[in-house]
Amino acid sequence: MSISKDEYSKMADKASPNSPILLNCVKAFLIGGLICTFGQFLNMIFQNAGLNENEIKIATPCIIIIITAILTGIGIFDKIARHAGAGTIVPITGFANSVVSPALEFKHEGMVLGTAAQMFSIAGPVLVYGIASSVIYGIIYYIISLS
Numbered sequence: 001m002s003i004s005k006d007e008y009s010k011m012a013d014k015a016s017p018n019s020p021i022l023l024n025c026v027k028a029f030l031i032g033g034l035i036c037t038f039g040q041f042l043n044m045i046f047q048n049a050g051l052n053e054n055e056i057k058i059a060t061p062c063i064i065i066i067i068t069a070i071l072t073g074i075g076i077f078d079k080i081a082r083h084a085g086a087g088t089i090v091p092i093t094g095f096a097n098s099v100v101s102p103a104l105e106f107k108h109e110g111m112v113l114g115t116a117a118q119m120f121s122i123a124g125p126v127l128v129y130g131i132a133s134s135v136i137y138g139i140i141y142y143i144i145s146l147s
Helices: 005-015 021-048 053-073 076-084 092-105 111-118 123-146
Strands: none
Touching: 021 053, 021 076, 053 076, 053 092, 076 092, 092 111, 092 123
């Protein structure tokens, strides 16, 4: 039995549930906003503790990454991300989750071939292209600054 692409598309659309786009956008906005508000709260705590601006810039993302890694490790962050969608991907929490999740998933294969090898399977391309882009930008900036 052969069906056309149009018929298959209609069957797939009929079988798949509709996504509540507006509700998903609101959840992503609210939960992403809460994450960013928590980051600002950490900034104020560190400022009141007497840290200078550079120390605050280092401490805040580190704390957020550590909390995200712990929440991912105990299975809570995935439940939050299921509701928040892009609200958890856009802030730095998405990066921490993309490193920890594959590491946990492949830990049964051992420390080297499992955890270490798979840790950057999702975040690796982001790092490669981010670093490559920054190097290219740096070279262009250097060449322009010579003039």
